[in-house]
Amino acid sequence: MQPQSRADMEFFRNSPYDYGKITHNIHEDIEVLKGAFKGMSADETILINILGHRNWAERAEIVQEYTKKYDKDLVKEINSYTGGKLQKTLDALMTEPSIYDTIQLHEALEKKDSSAIIEILTTRTNAQKQQIQKIYMIKFSQHLDHSISSKTKGKFKDLAIALLADREASPSQSQMDKQTQPVNQQPPQQQQIPRDSPTSSSPQRPMESPQQQQLEQPQPQLALPATQQLEPSQEQSVSSMSDNSPKQVPHDQQPQQPSPQSNVSFEKESVSPRQQQSQEHIPQQYQQQQQPPMDSQDDLVTKDAHALYAAGEQKLGTDESVFIDIFSKRSLEHLRKVEDAYYRINVKRHTLFHAIEHEFINGKLKIALTDILLYATNPASYWANLFHRSLSGFFVKNTDLIRLTVTQCSNIDSIKEAYHTRYNRSLASDITHSISGSYKKVILDIVSF
Numbered sequence: 001m002q003p004q005s006r007a008d009m010e011f012f013r014n015s016p017y018d019y020g021k022i023t024h025n026i027h028e029d030i031e032v033l034k035g036a037f038k039g040m041s042a043d044e045t046i047l048i049n050i051l052g053h054r055n056w057a058e059r060a061e062i063v064q065e066y067t068k069k070y071d072k073d074l075v076k077e078i079n080s081y082t083g084g085k086l087q088k089t090l091d092a093l094m095t096e097p098s099i100y101d102t103i104q105l106h107e108a109l110e111k112k113d114s115s116a117i118i119e120i121l122t123t124r125t126n127a128q129k130q131q132i133q134k135i136y137m138i139k140f141s142q143h144l145d146h147s148i149s150s151k152t153k154g155k156f157k158d159l160a161i162a163l164l165a166d167r168e169a170s171p172s173q174s175q176m177d178k179q180t181q182p183v184n185q186q187p188p189q190q191q192q193i194p195r196d197s198p199t200s201s202s203p204q205r206p207m208e209s210p211q212q213q214q215l216e217q218p219q220p221q222l223a224l225p226a227t228q229q230l231e232p233s234q235e236q237s238v239s240s241m242s243d244n245s246p247k248q249v250p251h252d253q254q255p256q257q258p259s260p261q262s263n264v265s266f267e268k269e270s271v272s273p274r275q276q277q278s279q280e281h282i283p284q285q286y287q288q289q290q291q292p293p294m295d296s297q298d299d300l301v302t303k304d305a306h307a308l309y310a311a312g313e314q315k316l317g318t319d320e321s322v323f324i325d326i327f328s329k330r331s332l333e334h335l336r337k338v339e340d341a342y343y344r345i346n347v348k349r350h351t352l353f354h355a356i357e358h359e360f361i362n363g364k365l366k367i368a369l370t371d372i373l374l375y376a377t378n379p380a381s382y383w384a385n386l387f388h389r390s391l392s393g394f395f396v397k398n399t400d401l402i403r404l405t406v407t408q409c410s411n412i413d414s415i416k417e418a419y420h421t422r423y424n425r426s427l428a429s430d431i432t433h434s435i436s437g438s439y440k441k442v443i444l445d446i447v448s449f
């Protein structure tokens with residue numbers, strides 16, 4: 001483990017990611033972990049039992065205290081004693097969440113994995129996406145939007161680039177921002193997906209995704225002990241990143257500072273002409289984090305629903321840009337209302353899901369828009385769908401399964417419930433029948449938390 005500079009710690013202390021709080025006895029943990037390494041092999045059960053059941057704040061503290069006490073790098077120890085997919089999972093657990101997301105996004109772009117690209121760009125908060133872009137530049141020496149432009153194409157590229165920009169804040173999100181809520185703590189059951197009471201004015205609608213749940217991303221409020229850990233393979237110190245980055249402040253107050261090296265604002269660099277153009281289509285008062293009055297919001301919901309109808313079912317062919325604009329810019333709560341309004345205004349009584357299914361020929365774009373809409377209307381069902389996608393097919397998509405498990409463990413109860421609703425089977429049993437060995441144990445341990 002590389003020593004942490006003050007700048008590194010400052011950067012991660014203000015992270016928009018939810019690290020959790022330390023509630024376990026770290027000194028006990030490191031003694032038990034030390035006992036796992038004996039002779040030529042490690043007791044994998046010990047590693048899984050501890051690391052699979054701690055949040056990031058605790059894992060970072062464990063690594064730091066382990067080094068202090070035993071003068072050894074715990075991550076290197078784990079890597080030298082484990083292999084294969086178990087090692088990959090433990091490595092995911094030991095990587096700082098924003099760095100992990102950045103690496104995952106890079107890998108998804110390299111593999112042209114459109115589902116994972118959309119997953120990260122849709123489900124992370126504005127502040128988290130900004131952090132990913134900064135780390136991407138440091139780690140891969142390339143602007144993320146340039147990378148997306150070179151690795152994707154067509155309208156899917158337009159959508160992916162558009163998703164990089166900030167979404168408008170939802171009214172309820174603004175309310176949450178004003179409250180000083182404690183960050184997520186272990187056990188993860190404490191962070192439940194809040195359930196909305198059904199707001200639909202058309203309860204009999206024939207759609208497969210009931211609109212009863214809404215996931216709000218954890219907010220960038222955390223008081224992390226100064227123990228954040230960087231991934232050991234990280235060549236470049238975050239110090240340099242911090243030097244280039246404005247000190248992290250709540251994202252809605254973050255100043256747009258130019259990068260001293262490039263003389264170009266990072267945020268400005270990462271906005272494509274396409275994004276600028278689509279921003280221009282949105283009235284000034286609705287851009288970024290500003291909130292219109294409630295009546296105006298209702299009007300805008302109806303207006304968007306009509307715009308989507310006009311761009312799709314009402315015309316010959318499809319104006320894909322209208323869908324991309326609305327799906328990438330509007331808040332998730334707004335999108336959920338648009339989905340509801342779409343059914344009400346549609347004389348054929350088609351849902352927006354139906355419209356996407358029948359209007360879009362491009363498979364990647366169709367799946368991406370469906371994913372975004374499902375996430376906006378029923379996030380638990382969206383995650384359940386992704387778990388199912390990773391487990392179905394001839395080969396298990398292990399990278400996806402590991403990422404979903406490690407990043408969504410705090411919402412796992414709601415996801416398991418949604419999985420059962422969607423597929424009439426349990427997520428745990430599908431995992432049990434799909435993978436094996438210690439890898440199965442660690443994934444099941446986290447899922448069965």
Ligand SMILES: [Ca+2]
Nearest residue numbers: 312313315317
């Ligand atoms: Ca059409």
